[in-house]
Every structure is written in C-alpha cells, then in structure tokens.
Amino acid sequence: MKLGVFTVLFSDKNLDEMLDHVASKGIEAVELGTGGFPGDAHCKVDELLADEQKQKEFMEKIESRGLIVSALSCHGNPLHPQKRIAEKADTLFDKTVELAGKLGIPVVNTFSGCPGDHEDAKYPNWPVAPWPTEFQEILKWQWEEKIIPYWKEKAACAEKHQVKIGLELHGGFSVHTPATLLRLREACGPAIGANLDPSHMWWQGIDPVESIKILGRENAIHHFHAKDTVIDQPNVNRNGITDMTSYDDMQNRAWYFRTVGFGHDAKVWADMISMLRLYGYDYVVSIEHEDGLMSIDEGFTKAVNTLQPVMVKESVGDMWWA
Template identity: 30%
Template sequence: MKLGVYNAILHDRPLPEALKVIADLGLTGIEINTGGFLPATHVPTMDDILVSDTARDDFLGIFEGTGVTIAGLNCNGNPLHPKPEIGDKHAEDIRRSIRLAQRLGQNRVVTMSGLPGGEPGATVTNWVVNAWNSAALDVLDYQWGIAADFWRETDRLAADHGVKVALELHPQNIVFNTADVHKLIDLTGATHVGVELDASHLFWQQMDPVAVVRELGPLIFQAAAKDVRVNTANAALYGVLDNSFRRLTPDENRTNLGGDEWANEWPKNSAWDFVALGRGHDTAYWTEFLRALHDVDPNLLVNIEHEDTSLGRIEGLQVAAQVLKDADAALTESLNPIA
C-alpha cells in the first residue's frame, strides 16, 4: 500500500519542513489541503499553478529528493451549504482542486458530499438522521435533488480532467453510509465520484469498515487512517449522537468553517473520541483493514489523519505511523509467506 499523511496537522510549518516530518516517519505520501474548511496553506501559488507551467514546475520541484510525493488533494467542505459565502465558495474550491489535480499529475481529490438546508430559502443546514416521519422524508427528497444536480455536474468535470473525487462518509453530510453512496451513484450515474474510506466515522456509527470496504469495492478511491475510541460508560448514558458541545467565543482559538460558522469544543465527557491508530483498534485490526483495501487496489493511497487531541502533532503522527507501518508489514508478510 502507499502510506502517507494528510497535511492539515502540519499546517503549522512550511511545506519543506512538513515533507521532512513525513519522510522521517518512514512514509512516502502527503495529501495536500486545497480549500474548503481549511486554507490551502501548502499551495500558496495555486492561482499561478493553474495557468503557469513554470509555477507548476517550481511547486513540484519542492518534492524532488524528499522521498515524499503528493498523495491526492483534499478539499473537505460543504459545497451544498445554503449560504452562498460557504456553499458557493466550497463548491468552487472543489472545481479548482479538480483542475489543480490534473495540473499536478494527480488523479484523486478528497472532499465531502455536502449538506443543503431543509427547504427552499433555508439559511442553515439540516441533517436528518432518523427519518421516521413523512416530513423528514420530504426534507431528504429536497436535499437529494440538490445533491444529485451538483454531483452529476461535478462528475462530468472530474471525468473531463481524469480525476476521481473521493467523498468522506462524514456526519452532517447527505452521504454518510453505504446506502447513501449507492443512492448517489444511482441518481447521478457518476463514474468519477466514489468514496474516501475513513474508518473513524464508521466506527462511531457502529459500522464495520472492513465490511464497508467489501461492500463498496471499486467505489473506494482513497482511504484515511484514523481511529476512534468509544468511551463505553459515557456512550451508555449519552449515546453516540450526544450534542454536549460548547460554543467557543471569539477570543478563544477556534476554527472557521466558512462565513460565520465555527467548530465547537468537543464534549468533556464524550461518548467517543478520535484517537491515533492503535488507541481504539489494535494493529491486527488495521492489518485486516489494509487487506480489504489491498483487495480493491494494491496501490490505494492510505493517509494518516491526526486528530487525537491528547497527543502532540508529531507524537500523534509517530504513534499512528508505527501502527500503520506494522499493519502494512504484517499484510505484506501474509501475502508473501516465506516457503
């Protein structure tokens, strides 16, 4: 497998330093953020790269001799948000990322399916998680119509540029499980839209990432290595959809998600947490995860996403990289046993 790091956790340093961190971890790929919720910190010359061969070649030259290559682009955001300052911007970021991928010789862009409002004229998103009543299905019908139009058009753009768009199955998106993936493909006839298999969001939904890989097969275009630990005592009391988040104030360190929307503080007594690989599921599990991905594509890009707040930036990457490399070595050994 091709193992790397999603670069958001390394936005605190210049690209050359980030590449050295990844190389020192014994990994070979960097998935680069190119817009959406986060700025394209490591591609400051994006506008120039899109039109100038010299700018493109200068950027690609940064990677020469580092042992690290680009392992896809990432543009996570909400392209269907009803507020134009968020939805329209994130949608354009996706289109720019597709064009940028072709310019850089890449064929993968990771993003999210997005989530509209619940009705015409809405200004906030509406995530239906349990459509037991007819009104909720009305909302979903409206949202799926918007999603299908956008992704049908985006699929054509991706196909024209030889790029596959991989959707993360993330909460507060219209597509967050296997049934939704099949529905989107059925509605759009998409050939260049599929899935970024991030196991973490499947764990807390009580889905089995290995089973999901087997189900989706060739619809999986890329993967993220991120773990989840379920805190069973808290989950028993609050469930996995607990909303005990705290709103951060303007004078606190907070992440802007577009417009006037911000990430909140994670619940103190959380039902589950994002953790580094191995802190929720052991190496043996990740070996089987890689095995399932290998059966889909032996050259699939698998990139660590570090969001374990109990570990520092480098420490968390070191923990995750060791587990991922050990799992990959175990997989390789099992595929090529010594006679």
C-alpha cells in the first residue's frame, strides 16, 4: 500500500512546489483535481489533452520525485436538474476519464450526483425517509430515469479507456452508503466502485471497518480517502446526524471533520488498513485534510505521522508458521 494525499489542500502552490513539499513528507502518491469542487490547481485537463508533449512532461515531473498519481478527481453533480450545471460536470468527467486513460491513471473519483424530483425541477432532492410515500416515488424515479441510465453509459466509457470510477460515498448525493454503491454497481458493472472515505461513514452511523468488509467482498473499493470525524453526541441529540448547522460553527455541530488521529485513534486506523488488506485492497490511502481546527501544514503532517506507522507495505508471502 502507498500513502498519498489529495493535493487540493496545496492549491496555493504550483505543481513543482506541491510535489516537492509532499515528497519531502514521505508521501508516495498524489490525487489531483481536474476541476469541479476540487479545482484544477495542479492538473489543467484541457491543456494536457491538447498536447502529448505536455502530458509527457507532466508525468515526468511526478515520477521523477518517486510519486505516482493515484486518481484524478472531478467531484461535481452531473445529475443536477439545472442543465448548465449538469452539463459542465458531465463534460469535465468525460475529459477527466479521457486524460486518465492517456496518462495510465487507473481511477477517476467523483460524486454520483443527485437529481431533482421531476423533469422540471430546479434543485436536487435527496430523499432520506421512506414515508410519506412520495419520497419512495421520488427515489424510484431518480434511480430508474436518471441515476442508472447515466452511470451505465459512463461505466461503458470508463471501461473503454481502461479506467475505474471511484464514487465518493457522501451525504447529499444519491450514492452515499455501501448499499447504494452496490445497487449502482450491480446495475452498471464493475467499473463502478467506491472512493471510500471513512469520515462520511462515521457521521452516517456506519462503522467504516464494516463498510470495508461489505464493499471488499464485492471487490468494489477503487480508492480510499483518509479523513477523520468527531461525533458530538450532545449536539447529535439536539440536531440529529443530518445537521444543517454551518461547518464553521463547530461548537454547535453534531459532527465535524478532523485530521487523521484526532477523531479516532491509531488503533482504529490500523484496523481499517488491516481490513483493506484482508479484502484485497493494495493501493493508495489518500489523505484529505478538512480540519477546521488546524492549519493545512499541521493537519497534513499529523495525518502523515499517524498513518505511516500503521500502513501495511509488504505482503506476507508464504505462511511459514502454518
């Protein structure tokens, strides 16, 4: 396994500065944004697609520092009911898949998106309750008319470019749990998998170790994020887990993101790393820093220091004891 970082946190640095910085910390892989919510500070998709020499120079910069690219990420909402928003995300996704194929990058990460509740809707609708029954009707329409048809087409496109799709399980989007990921994968094929982020499991009440088992049995983990979460139970009692309190009002939120090791201790992270290996994941653990209590450098460094001792680097080989 390799320790990586989602480089959006270093968007103030140019590509060379960012690569030098993360390599100096012992990072082995970078996850690069191509636009959408992550921005494109380190990977200009249109420029690279238009020039094979730039593609070569781009990869040489990364590889010369002993790094790999674990994924290209273009998180957006390609199912947004407003066409201008959906089309922008859709076009970016297609370009990102094409670029990943040309550069030999095996994974493209994004969100599943979330549609509206009818053809003339203006805003996404995220049903999370089975009653009143209108919510079930909305959910059925979304999956049958929007979600499955869209991702079936995109899965075929990704397979053509020899790229896997890592959908981040994230609240507010149609694919947000192991069950919804597996539902889409069953309908669209094995190109669809998870970019599994334990921080989003914790706040939904899902044990990340168990989510690894559920998805790992189906070989459905394509990428893995490392981000932590604190659950503030008194605020959960007041607000519930679908808390709409602003992220910057951390004292009053039911949950909030922390850097690795500041929501759950190293043993919990060791359990997740071990479970990933048990179920055949031998790829990148990509640090994502969204901690409102620490600077970028402090949070990133502490995450590296927590994860490095628990990473599994070598396969066991023969079991000499049995």
